[in-house]
Amino acid sequence: MIKFLFLLSLIFSSNIFSAPSNAGKTINTWVYYEFLRIEEKEAQKRFAEVEEDYLELIYENTWSSRSFDHAVILKKYGFFLIRQDRAVEGLEFIEWALRKRALEDRDIHNLQYVVGQINASLGNYELALEKLLKWYEVGQARRYDLTPKGIALIGICYAQLEQYKPGLKYITIAIENANVFIKSWYELKFALHYRLDDFDGALATSQDLVANFPRDKKYLEQMGAMYNELDFDIESLSSLEFGLTQRVLEKERDYLLLSNFFMFKDVPIEAAKVLQEGFDNKIIKRNEDNLESLANALIGSREYIKAANVLSEASKLSKNPDLPYRLGQIELNLSRWDKAIESFKLAEKYGWDDEEGQIDYFIGICFIELQELDDAVTYLSRAAEAGREDSVAPWLEYIQYLKDTAG
Numbered sequence: 001m002i003k004f005l006f007l008l009s010l011i012f013s014s015n016i017f018s019a020p021s022n023a024g025k026t027i028n029t030w031v032y033y034e035f036l037r038i039e040e041k042e043a044q045k046r047f048a049e050v051e052e053d054y055l056e057l058i059y060e061n062t063w064s065s066r067s068f069d070h071a072v073i074l075k076k077y078g079f080f081l082i083r084q085d086r087a088v089e090g091l092e093f094i095e096w097a098l099r100k101r102a103l104e105d106r107d108i109h110n111l112q113y114v115v116g117q118i119n120a121s122l123g124n125y126e127l128a129l130e131k132l133l134k135w136y137e138v139g140q141a142r143r144y145d146l147t148p149k150g151i152a153l154i155g156i157c158y159a160q161l162e163q164y165k166p167g168l169k170y171i172t173i174a175i176e177n178a179n180v181f182i183k184s185w186y187e188l189k190f191a192l193h194y195r196l197d198d199f200d201g202a203l204a205t206s207q208d209l210v211a212n213f214p215r216d217k218k219y220l221e222q223m224g225a226m227y228n229e230l231d232f233d234i235e236s237l238s239s240l241e242f243g244l245t246q247r248v249l250e251k252e253r254d255y256l257l258l259s260n261f262f263m264f265k266d267v268p269i270e271a272a273k274v275l276q277e278g279f280d281n282k283i284i285k286r287n288e289d290n291l292e293s294l295a296n297a298l299i300g301s302r303e304y305i306k307a308a309n310v311l312s313e314a315s316k317l318s319k320n321p322d323l324p325y326r327l328g329q330i331e332l333n334l335s336r337w338d339k340a341i342e343s344f345k346l347a348e349k350y351g352w353d354d355e356e357g358q359i360d361y362f363i364g365i366c367f368i369e370l371q372e373l374d375d376a377v378t379y380l381s382r383a384a385e386a387g388r389e390d391s392v393a394p395w396l397e398y399i400q401y402l403k404d405t406a407g
Contacts, residue, residue, distance in 0.1 A: 025104060031057075031069045035076065042080070050080060058093075071102040075111065082118070091118045109138055113150050125157040132157065148178040152185050159188060168192040168201075181212050190222065199229045210260050211253050224264040252284050259297065268300025288318040295326075304330055308339075315343070321352035328362065337366040357386025364395065373399050 027035075034057060042050045054077040063070035074097035081090030097103065098111055116131035132154045139146040155171030158164070171189050178185070186209050193201035203226035209219040255278035262271035275294040278284030291314035298307035311327040328343035344359045344366075352359065364380035367373070376399055384392040 025068050027069050027072055031073070047084065054080065066100060066102045068102045071097045071100040074100070075103070075107075087118050087121065091115065094118075105142070106144060109135060109142075109144050112138070113147075116150070117153065120153055120157055125160045129154065129157045129161075146177075148174040151177065152182075155185075155188065155192075159192060164192050164195045168196065181208075183209070183213070199226055202226050203230060207253075207257055211256055220260060220264045223260070227261065252278065255284050256290070256293070259293065263297060263300070266300075268297045272297035272301050272303065286313070286317075288314050288320060288323070291317070292323065299330070304334055308334065308336075312343075315346065319350045321347045321350035323347075324350065325352045325359070328359075332362060332366065335369070337369045341366045357383040357388040360386065361388055361391060364392070368395065368399065373402060 034053070038050055038053050041053070054073065057073050058070070058077060061070075074093045078090040078093035078097065081087070081093065084090075094111055094115060098108060098115070103111070112131050112135040116128045116135060119125075119128035119131065132150060135150065136146060136154060138144065151170055152174035155167045155169070155174060158167030158170065168189065171185055171192065175182075175185050175189065186205055190202050190205040190209065193199070193205055203223065206219060206223040206226055209216070210223050213219055255274055259271040259274040259278075262268070262274065272294060275284060275290070275297060279286060279290075279294070284290050291310050295307045295310040295314065298304075298310060308327060308330045311323055311330065315323040315327060324343045325347035328340045328347060331337075331340035331343055341363050344363050348359050360379045361383035364376045364378075364383060367376035367379060377396065380392045380395055380399075384396075
C-alpha cells in the first residue's frame, strides 16, 4: 500500500489578490483626484501618509449607505492593506465594501473570489468555501470568467476539510479547464482518488504525472503501487506489450508508460527496447527528455556506448549542463579520453557547477591518460585551488614520477 503525506500548501502573494475596476459607474471628480494624490504617495513609499489619507476619506466624510464612492474607497484601502501584508485587516474593509451593495455585479463577483482566497490563505476553509462556491455559481449563471485557479482552490478547501468527493469534483474541473499542466493539482487529484479507494482513477492520474515527469521516482513509485493494487502486471501490461509487438501502439504516451513500467520493475533492457521502437516508428519525439530516458535505460542495461551516443544527441538539443556532464562520465569509464574532455568542457560551458573543481579534476585525469602531462597539471592545479587538494595530491605526485622517469 502507498504511504504518503496528505499535505497541501497554498502560496499567496499580494499580486494574486486583484479585481477589475468598475466600468459603468464612475466616482466623483474630487474622489478621483484624492486617489491620484494617494497613489503618488504610495509610489514614493510614504505608506503612513497613505493610510492616514484613506482613513480620513473613510471616516471623516458623510457617506450614504449605498454610496458607490465610499465602496470604492473601502475596496482600494483593503487592497492597500493586503499589499502591506496585512491581509486580515484588508479583508475587513473589502467585506465592508461588499456590504454596501453599491459596486457593480462583476466587481462584486471578483471581490467574492478575493475574499475566498484570503480566507483560504488564513486557514478559514469553511468561510473560504462559502465565498468561492458563491463565486463559482454566479460565474456559471452569468457566464463570467472563472479562472481554473479559483476552481482548484475550491477543491483544495474541500480536501483540507477532508471532504474528498467534492474536492475531487472541483480539482478535476480545474484540470479540465487549465491550459497548462499544473503538477500540484494532479498530485491532489491522485491523493483524492486514493483516499476514496478509487484506484483506477489514481492509476490514470499517476500515469499523467509519469508521462509529464518520467524521471521523478515518486511518481513512478505511485504508478507502480497502483499497478500492483489493480494486478496490472499481468493483464494491462500484457496488452501494452501485445500492442507493441503487433505495432499498433499509436501514442507516445503508451510507449513512455510501458518503458517507465519496465524501469520501475528494474528491467531496463526492456525499457530501452520499447523506447527504441517508439523512436524508430517516429512516434516518440526525439527531444531532450525522451532521449535522456533512453540513455538511462541503456546505462541500466550496461549498453554504455549506445548510451553515450544518445546523450551526445541530447546534448546538442539542449543547454542542460547535466547532459554533457553525464556523457563525460560515461566516456571516462569507456576510456575515450578525448571525448570525455570534450563533454566535460561543454558541461562547463553550459554552466555545470554542482561540485567546484570536479570537472577540472576529471579533465586532469584524462590528460594524464593521454600523456599530456603539462595540461594535466594545469587542470589538476585548478581542482586543488577549488578545494580538492586531497584528491589531487596523489595525481600530481604521480605526474612528477612520470616526468622524473621519462626516457
